[in-house]
Amino acid sequence: QVQLVESGGALVQAGGSLRLSCAASGRTFSMYAMGWFRQAPGKEREFVAAISWRRGNTYYADSVKGRFTISRDNAKNTMYLQMNSLKPEDTAVYYCAANDRFGGTTTDSEYDYWGQGTQVTVSS
Numbered sequence: 001q002v003q004l005v006e007s008g009g010a011l012v013q014a015g016g017s018l019r020l021s022c023a024a025s026g027r028t029f030s031m032y033a034m035g036w037f038r039q040a041p042g043k044e045r046e047f048v049a050a051i052s053w054r055r056g057n058t059y060y061a062d063s064v065k066g067r068f069t070i071s072r073d074n075a076k077n078t079m080y081l082q083m084n085s086l087k088p089e090d091t092a093v094y095y096c097a098a099n100d101r102f103g104g105t106t107t108d109s110e111y112d113y114w115g116q117g118t119q120v121t122v123s124s
Helices: none
Strands: 002-007 011-013 018-026 033-039 046-051 058-060 068-073 078-083 092-099 118-123
Touching: 002 092, 018 033, 018 092, 018 118, 033 068, 033 078, 046 068, 046 078, 058 068
Parallel strands: 011 118
Antiparallel strands: 002 018, 018 078, 033 046, 033 092, 046 058, 068 078, 092 118
């Protein structure tokens, strides 16, 4: 198993930047594909970005492509989400997730492990 803890959420003005971190402990972090999802109030959880474990291939939702960058540092057991040019519609609780079966999938049901979430609020 792997345990995940997100950090870095904050209140930021539109156009600003934030970097979220997801620290992992437990089984070998490098063997897991990782993803970021978010959930805004009254909305379903949605895919944001994912990164595969082997080649580090990355995948993004259209809504964040060109603004967000997912990365991982296997030596530090940590995944990151650099968020630039933030918009009010990016406001949500952001969750990191891990799976060792499906690679960098965009489907939340294919992730086995989840963090507790970190709040990102973007003011207009």
